[in-house]
Amino acid sequence: MVTPALAVVTALFGGGLVLGLAQSLGFVPAVGMDSLTVTHFTNVLGDPDFIDSLLLTLYISGTSTAVAAVISTAMALILVFVAQKNRLVHFVFQIPLTVPHLVIAVAVVFMLAPTGLVSRMAIKLGIIDSSASFPLLINDRCGIGILLTYVWKEIPFITLMILAVLRRSGMQLLDVGRTLKANSWQRFRYITLPTIFPSLGAACLIVFAYTFGAFEVPFLLGQTYPMMLPVWAYKNYSDVDLLARPEGIAAGLVIAGVVIAAIAISQALTQAARRRGVVL
Amino acid sequence: MQNTVTAHSFPMRCLGLILVVFAFCLPLQSVALTWDEIKQKARGQTVNWFMWGGFPSTNAYVNGYVARRVKEQYGVKLRQVPVKDISEVVSKILVEKQAGKHEGGEVDLMWINGENFRTCKRNGLLYGPFADLLPNQKLVDWSRPSVRNDFGEPVEGLESPWGSAQVVMIYDSKRTPSPPRTMGDLLNWIRHNPGRFAYPAPPDFTGSVFVRHVFYHVTGDVESWQGTFDEKRFEAAATKTYDVLKEISPYLWRQGKTYPENPIRLSHLLADGEVDFAISYHPAEASKGIHDGLYPDTVRTFVFEEGTISNTHFVAIPFNAAHKEGAMAVADFLISPEAQLKKADPEVWGDLPAIDIQRLDATWQKKFDQLPRGIATLSNEELQHHQLPEPPSEILIRLEQGWDRHVLKKR
Numbered sequence: 001m002v003t004p005a006l007a008v009v010t011a012l013f014g015g016g017l018v019l020g021l022a023q024s025l026g027f028v029p030a031v032g033m034d035s036l037t038v039t040h041f042t043n044v045l046g047d048p049d050f051i052d053s054l055l056l057t058l059y060i061s062g063t064s065t066a067v068a069a070v071i072s073t074a075m076a077l078i079l080v081f082v083a084q085k086n087r088l089v090h091f092v093f094q095i096p097l098t099v100p101h102l103v104i105a106v107a108v109v110f111m112l113a114p115t116g117l118v119s120r121m122a123i124k125l126g127i128i129d130s131s132a133s134f135p136l137l138i139n140d141r142c143g144i145g146i147l148l149t150y151v152w153k154e155i156p157f158i159t160l161m162i163l164a165v166l167r168r169s170g171m172q173l174l175d176v177g178r179t180l181k182a183n184s185w186q187r188f189r190y191i192t193l194p195t196i197f198p199s200l201g202a203a204c205l206i207v208f209a210y211t212f213g214a215f216e217v218p219f220l221l222g223q224t225y226p227m228m229l230p231v232w233a234y235k236n237y238s239d240v241d242l243l244a245r246p247e248g249i250a251a252g253l254v255i256a257g258v259v260i261a262a263i264a265i266s267q268a269l270t271q272a273a274r275r276r277g278v279v280l
Numbered sequence: 281m282q283n284t285v286t287a288h289s290f291p292m293r294c295l296g297l298i299l300v301v302f303a304f305c306l307p308l309q310s311v312a313l314t315w316d317e318i319k320q321k322a323r324g325q326t327v328n329w330f331m332w333g334g335f336p337s338t339n340a341y342v343n344g345y346v347a348r349r350v351k352e353q354y355g356v357k358l359r360q361v362p363v364k365d366i367s368e369v370v371s372k373i374l375v376e377k378q379a380g381k382h383e384g385g386e387v388d389l390m391w392i393n394g395e396n397f398r399t400c401k402r403n404g405l406l407y408g409p410f411a412d413l414l415p416n417q418k419l420v421d422w423s424r425p426s427v428r429n430d431f432g433e434p435v436e437g438l439e440s441p442w443g444s445a446q447v448v449m450i451y452d453s454k455r456t457p458s459p460p461r462t463m464g465d466l467l468n469w470i471r472h473n474p475g476r477f478a479y480p481a482p483p484d485f486t487g488s489v490f491v492r493h494v495f496y497h498v499t500g501d502v503e504s505w506q507g508t509f510d511e512k513r514f515e516a517a518a519t520k521t522y523d524v525l526k527e528i529s530p531y532l533w534r535q536g537k538t539y540p541e542n543p544i545r546l547s548h549l550l551a552d553g554e555v556d557f558a559i560s561y562h563p564a565e566a567s568k569g570i571h572d573g574l575y576p577d578t579v580r581t582f583v584f585e586e587g588t589i590s591n592t593h594f595v596a597i598p599f600n601a602a603h604k605e606g607a608m609a610v611a612d613f614l615i616s617p618e619a620q621l622k623k624a625d626p627e628v629w630g631d632l633p634a635i636d637i638q639r640l641d642a643t644w645q646k647k648f649d650q651l652p653r654g655i656a657t658l659s660n661e662e663l664q665h666h667q668l669p670e671p672p673s674e675i676l677i678r679l680e681q682g683w684d685r686h687v688l689k690k691r
Binding site: 140141219 | 475481483534537538539541549552553554688689
């Protein structure tokens with residue numbers, strides 16, 4: 001059953017990766033570049049902007065994943081214990097899942113720009129005197145607009161991943177814990193957290209990988225410089241100079257490399273923790 | 281008038297031939313057909329026109345009006361093939377050339393200019409020169425620098441003009457009753473009005489052309505850049521350009537720490553009152569903005585007294601096109617008075633004519649004069665008297681790279 005789907009995925013993504021790798025190694029016969037070289041990679045890695053871009057990208061992905069994870073865990077607990085019967089809450093909660101990132105990014109521009117809706121309302125209400133005193137929330141140094149977009153968009157996703165597990169196996173264990181006189185913190189730390197951890201970790205990893213490689217949100221909400229790695233890769237790839245293309249692809253492969261490394265490291269850490277018998 | 285055209289184009293044609301033969305040693309197809317023979321061969325052909333398909337009004341004009349009229353007039357079936365970026369088509373033809381596919385190519389006509397034309401010309405990817413064979417060519421003023429050279433690259437009959445674009449500044453006359461009229465004044469205005477001006481970050485097309493205006497301003501010269509590229513002279517002028525742009529950057533919107541990513545964003549900043557000017561390559565865009573409700577009806581446009589950069593967009597035929605005669609028939613129809621008039625109608629597209637209106641007879645001239653003009657659009661005379669040519673694409677690319685390094689990253 002899985003084979004056809006797997007074949008398609010392998011052919012498309014694997015083929016794309018191989019072609020990309022060939023081009024990033026300078027193999028573009030159509031424009032007369034037909035020998036293999038690592039210059040494009042060394043150019044990318046040696047560019048003084050690369051470290052800035054990499055750090056910015058790690059900061060944005062890391063922060064948005066961490067913040068979304070904490071809020072999602074709290075939300076999942078609330079949804080299970082407080083609002084389990086309330087269908088409306090569940091419905092409202094799922095809305096962000098259906099909206100594309102791009103739409104949210106544009107909405108954030110309209111809401112949070114210095115002349116956006118929020119700023120205009122604040123002026124009407126007399127909270128600030130002019131749009132100039134409205135704090136910079138988009139195209140700003142700290143990437144607040146990008147972080148808000150990602151957090152808002154990813155919370156329902158992570159929450160639903162956790163909810164599924166909590167509903168399935170969390171409740172009976174908590175009852176057992178209660179009969180053994182565990183207090184609420186102990187129940188959370190030793191029952192809930194270990195139960196949800198595998199799904200929470202997997203969801204976080206997906207979110208991290210996505211935010212690390214996604215282009216549209218930082219393109220719209222980021223600063224012109226320094227820019228996140230995906231924007232950097234796009235800029236190189238779409239350069240008028242065809243010779244800059246391999247560098248764009250090389251940057252794209254660096255992104256893929258970091259994501260794969262993140263998956264490998266988190267897998268290794270989880271395995272090691274399990275082996276040492278840490279309850280996680 | 282006829283004489284000047286021929287006198288002009290004959291050496292150009294020879295030069296073109298010699299260049300192409302010499303540089304690429306390609307067997308040149310015979311272009312020594314008469315127009316009647318071309319028309320005869322064109323009948324019944326299907327012309328595949330590859331073009332950027334991102335402009336709904338252009339698509340409607342091509343698929344509706346143009347397709348219908350070339351069918352009636354020449355018996356040519358026109359098929360538009362919309363693409364995201366014409367450079368993809370250029371690479372496709374380049375690959376076809378390397379693979380030895382010298383005839384029967386799928387692309388019959390393409391909409392190009394600037395960098396893509398240069399790539400095509402330098403790699404011998406174009407059929408021609410063919411432009412001089414088109415009867416309507418007599419309506420084109422080839423002495424205009426922005427028609428003779430496509431971003432500094434001599435056209436030499438390898439492409440035929442279709443329309444033109446010119447930079448205009450957009451402002452709200454209610455907010456800024458007397459806008460600066462020269463680039464020098466604008467720079468001073470920026471210094472005295474901190475935070476009220478922005479330009480899109482190059483390599484955005486519009487941001488890039490703003491930098492070229494500054495480049496022309498600091499060097500005080502336009503014509504001399506059209507010739508061969510002089511590294512030393514360029515470096516000195518470019519450094520001066522970056523210095524001016526760096527010097528004004530603290531006075532820009534957001535202190536120049538970030539830039540709007542494209543002209544659309546810039547026009548929203550103007551509409552929202554965050555900045556006082558927007559820049560556009562399309563003289564009729566401000567009027568359209570008023571019509572669409574983006575701008576208040578007090579918005580107007582102006583061009584600098586020393587002129588603004590204007591360029592021409594062209595159509596060209598690939599060397600291996602299967603239906604060259606049909607493509608030539610279409611190219612000729614595109615510069616006919618009726619097609620140019622229709623295209624200039626703001627209700628249809630509102631693109632500037634590629635032909636010289638003064639060369640038309642009085643009835644046609646009147647029709648052009650009577651076209652409805654938006655309230656914010658300048659007259660054709662005012663625009664045409666203030667046109668500067670684009671510098672060669674080499675300069676364009678170098679300025680974009682230099683802006684990135686020196687102005688954006690402050691190295």
